[in-house]
Amino acid sequence: MFNPTRSPVRKSVIAGNWKMYKTQTEAAEFLQGFLPLLEETPGDREVVLCVPFTDLEILSRSLHGSSVRLGAQNVHWEPAGAYTGEISAPMLTELAVRYVIIGHSERRQYFGETDETVNKRIRATQSAGLVPILCVGETKQQRDRGETESLICQQIEAGLIGVDQGNLVIAYEPIWAIGTGDTCECNEANRVIGLIRSRLNNPNVPIQYGGSVKPDNIDEIMSQPEIDGALVGGASLQPESFARIVNYQAI
Ligand code: PGA
Numbered sequence: 001m002f003n004p005t006r007s008p009v010r011k012s013v014i015a016g017n018w019k020m021y022k023t024q025t026e027a028a029e030f031l032q033g034f035l036p037l038l039e040e041t042p043g044d045r046e047v048v049l050c051v052p053f054t055d056l057e058i059l060s061r062s063l064h065g066s067s068v069r070l071g072a073q074n075v076h077w078e079p080a081g082a083y084t085g086e087i088s089a090p091m092l093t094e095l096a097v098r099y100v101i102i103g104h105s106e107r108r109q110y111f112g113e114t115d116e117t118v119n120k121r122i123r124a125t126q127s128a129g130l131v132p133i134l135c136v137g138e139t140k141q142q143r144d145r146g147e148t149e150s151l152i153c154q155q156i157e158a159g160l161i162g163v164d165q166g167n168l169v170i171a172y173e174p175i176w177a178i179g180t181g182d183t184c185e186c187n188e189a190n191r192v193i194g195l196i197r198s199r200l201n202n203p204n205v206p207i208q209y210g211g212s213v214k215p216d217n218i219d220e221i222m223s224q225p226e227i228d229g230a231l232v233g234g235a236s237l238q239p240e241s242f243a244r245i246v247n248y249q250a251i
Helices: 024-038 053-062 089-093 105-110 115-127 140-144 148-159 186-198 239-246
Strands: 012-017 045-050 069-072 097-102 131-136 169-172 207-210 229-232
Touching: 012 097, 012 169, 012 207, 012 239, 024 053, 024 239, 045 097, 053 069, 089 097, 089 115, 097 115, 115 131, 115 148, 131 148, 140 148, 148 186, 169 186, 186 207, 229 239
Parallel strands: 012 045, 012 229, 045 069, 069 097, 097 131, 131 169, 169 207, 207 229
Antiparallel strands: none
16 A cells, blocks of 8 residues: 655665575575565565575576565675685675675674674675665663664764765664564654664665564554665565565555
């Protein structure tokens, strides 16, 4: 249904984040179940699958000619070099990858990601013609201490130094809502996303919500005027549940 309060210019982006799940065989099985469920999907939304590096090639081949876009979950900031275990942006573009998740809270928490390395990765991503999905969000403790706003503004400001905001997606993912089933109240997510938008110099950057997005809350989430999409972890692993999310109907 047409939502009169959402800017018609901002694209809705629904992205699955598979994290470290699915072998190539499992990825191919997923697509067999998923693609037929997209036949009625409205064209006003971009559907993205952000998958492990090892799944990119098979999905790249299988998604050729489909409207589903391919995404990665990280990228190094140098185009090539002696960085054992890393993957560069040109390696991704050759596989028809279009989006890259950058600064997910799991990378910040477990792999030493900082606002500075996030910024370097975003700029390398854009230089290669890819679209970064910058993740920001606060912990439960930071929220309880009243630090949500200042923390988010800091992550946005430091992450976006020298970044082209015409080629960018942001995901607001409160860390306490990720993988917990404890979704952020829709109006609170809408408020924080409005705050993020007020810090940007391009009003058309799509801003997603992420954190326990499910088939039974996506319609309400997408009915919020500031929320332009979703970054979906656990519920993107099953074809039926992710298809229901992609086929959301704003109330
Ligand atoms: P979740 O994960 O949907 O399983 O909460 C979201 C994310 O980490 O991007």
